[in-house]
Amino acid sequence: MTDVAPGAWAANLTPLNGDLSIDLEAYIAHVRWLLDRGCAGIVALGTTGEANSFSVDERLQVIEALAKATVPPARVIVGTGCCAAPDTVTLTRAVLDAGFSTVLMLPPFYYKGVSEDGLFRAYAQVIEAINDPRLRVFVYDIPQQTGHKMSLTFLRRLYTAFKGTIVGVKNSSGDWGAMEAACRDLPGFKVFAGTEQFLLPILRAGGPGCISATANVTSRSLAEIVAAWKSDRADALQDAATKTRLTLQKYPAIPALKEIMAAATGHAQWRRLRPPLTSLDADAAAKLLDDARAAAVLQAVAAE
Amino acid sequence: MTDVAPGAWAANLTPLNGDLSIDLEAYIAHVRWLLDRGCAGIVALGTTGEANSFSVDERLQVIEALAKATVPPARVIVGTGCCAAPDTVTLTRAVLDAGFSTVLMLPPFYYKGVSEDGLFRAYAQVIEAINDPRLRVFVYDIPQQTGHKMSLTFLRRLYTAFKGTIVGVKNSSGDWGAMEAACRDLPGFKVFAGTEQFLLPILRAGGPGCISATANVTSRSLAEIVAAWKSDRADALQDAATKTRLTLQKYPAIPALKEIMAAATGHAQWRRLRPPLTSLDADAAAKLLDDARAAAVLQAVAAE
Numbered sequence: 001m002t003d004v005a006p007g008a009w010a011a012n013l014t015p016l017n018g019d020l021s022i023d024l025e026a027y028i029a030h031v032r033w034l035l036d037r038g039c040a041g042i043v044a045l046g047t048t049g050e051a052n053s054f055s056v057d058e059r060l061q062v063i064e065a066l067a068k069a070t071v072p073p074a075r076v077i078v079g080t081g082c083c084a085a086p087d088t089v090t091l092t093r094a095v096l097d098a099g100f101s102t103v104l105m106l107p108p109f110y111y112k113g114v115s116e117d118g119l120f121r122a123y124a125q126v127i128e129a130i131n132d133p134r135l136r137v138f139v140y141d142i143p144q145q146t147g148h149k150m151s152l153t154f155l156r157r158l159y160t161a162f163k164g165t166i167v168g169v170k171n172s173s174g175d176w177g178a179m180e181a182a183c184r185d186l187p188g189f190k191v192f193a194g195t196e197q198f199l200l201p202i203l204r205a206g207g208p209g210c211i212s213a214t215a216n217v218t219s220r221s222l223a224e225i226v227a228a229w230k231s232d233r234a235d236a237l238q239d240a241a242t243k244t245r246l247t248l249q250k251y252p253a254i255p256a257l258k259e260i261m262a263a264a265t266g267h268a269q270w271r272r273l274r275p276p277l278t279s280l281d282a283d284a285a286a287k288l289l290d291d292a293r294a295a296a297v298l299q300a301v302a303a304e
Numbered sequence: 305m306t307d308v309a310p311g312a313w314a315a316n317l318t319p320l321n322g323d324l325s326i327d328l329e330a331y332i333a334h335v336r337w338l339l340d341r342g343c344a345g346i347v348a349l350g351t352t353g354e355a356n357s358f359s360v361d362e363r364l365q366v367i368e369a370l371a372k373a374t375v376p377p378a379r380v381i382v383g384t385g386c387c388a389a390p391d392t393v394t395l396t397r398a399v400l401d402a403g404f405s406t407v408l409m410l411p412p413f414y415y416k417g418v419s420e421d422g423l424f425r426a427y428a429q430v431i432e433a434i435n436d437p438r439l440r441v442f443v444y445d446i447p448q449q450t451g452h453k454m455s456l457t458f459l460r461r462l463y464t465a466f467k468g469t470i471v472g473v474k475n476s477s478g479d480w481g482a483m484e485a486a487c488r489d490l491p492g493f494k495v496f497a498g499t500e501q502f503l504l505p506i507l508r509a510g511g512p513g514c515i516s517a518t519a520n521v522t523s524r525s526l527a528e529i530v531a532a533w534k535s536d537r538a539d540a541l542q543d544a545a546t547k548t549r550l551t552l553q554k555y556p557a558i559p560a561l562k563e564i565m566a567a568a569t570g571h572a573q574w575r576r577l578r579p580p581l582t583s584l585d586a587d588a589a590a591k592l593l594d595d596a597r598a599a600a601v602l603q604a605v606a607a608e
Contacts, residue, residue, distance in 0.1 A: 020389075047414075053388055055390040056360070057390075084358050084362075085578065086358070086361075107580065110351075111581060112449060114580040117582055118580035121582065125324075145415070252417075275422050275429055276411065276426045278421055278425065
């Protein structure tokens, strides 16, 4: 239905209350802030958003809050993939009912060593159960969390079987060759890189852009790359963004990004995480903030 | 509250209807059949039971059905660990409300590379939220699915912090050294081996027994080991059981066990699996059944 906006997307963080429930007000404020400062869109309830640490009911509250906030559908993708197909169906239907159309769908991730045929059937059963022409699905290829590496053959099979519904992939494997091959060999299939390290390369390869965790704190500079990608400044901007990304990814992503948000905004509650994730210890936090200052990230977040 | 019965436990399979919903009648019949033919108890909603492929509501139906069937609490452990703490709390409370007391609790398994402190907090938050002296928790150590290896230090910390509630571990890592060390170094801590390959060794090391997937089809012979474990027949019985186990585990466990149940009972519906799991193809199934016949497993199941 809705085509997603090309550019740099943030997989947005989820701010928490003292009892570790979702602070929906702060959540929507963070989403607006990201959309106002250069993000093409936000992916709610992704890995960075700690989605799998929340029950289906808690995730439904987020979807409802996004709908009430009237965030434009072209700028929203919602993570809906669970281990249990009925949960994936419930969440995906809720996304459509809320007026959005695009989801990022993890495959079931408990069992390992399953066949691509099994993964295909996992996606097929959900899409067939929903059976709604409005639905747009990005497959979520993140083998470090799921244990499943998705081949080009597998993506082609899904894309061919569910033309118009399966629209692309978010590739968080770090495997540039796979991203490039999918752009080249699957015309029309949208390949989001899972890191801004490949933002310029994926735009040049014909992809829509990146979906990134670090975009929570670096969206302005990523928006600059997107705006200038055909200019001769593009490579220098990309080099700077890559350098920042490589610096920040020395730390556990979600705790580090929440630490930066806490330090830059002065709101200590940004540090809260659902177990098994834990905050950085004092030494790591100090080192991260030094690095984030040296990369001008902290100042950029604090300034806005 | 209830001490679990020592011996060989089956992590029971979950039979499915044509729409892949749980066939509760067949489920309870299978549980009764296992308990009647030598299983010390059954672990419902474990890895073998495809628990994570079912929604919380579907799992609650299984817990309710077990309660209605008045299966003795000493012979039931229910898997309740989910990625989202609220789900783990809901299921664990339901187990207690149903008159059972013992759960097998997976740690949250989406995020990898998390600290043992994070895993500790994940267990702590659930136990503290439930805050019920009836609760008995077995920690589920199955790194091949979760990505988390649980150290002796970690188990000791949990056991010490929640004395009387954390009662033991199911170790499905295959690491015999870790099982032996936990038996030796944590007095009173119950170590279930995750395979009957270590049934006799774990009994000799002071453990309560094993919880096994293959016990769905081999419970009689495992019960013989438990009955005779102090006799001079024990090693020969164990050798035979190990040989059978090693034969069967050449195949993907859940599809293979469902295939054996289908072939032995003549009920083809036993073959149904939720994606991403898939049935064995015809060649693999034929080979498995030949192996199961040669090991006298098929005949033993069919005879009862």
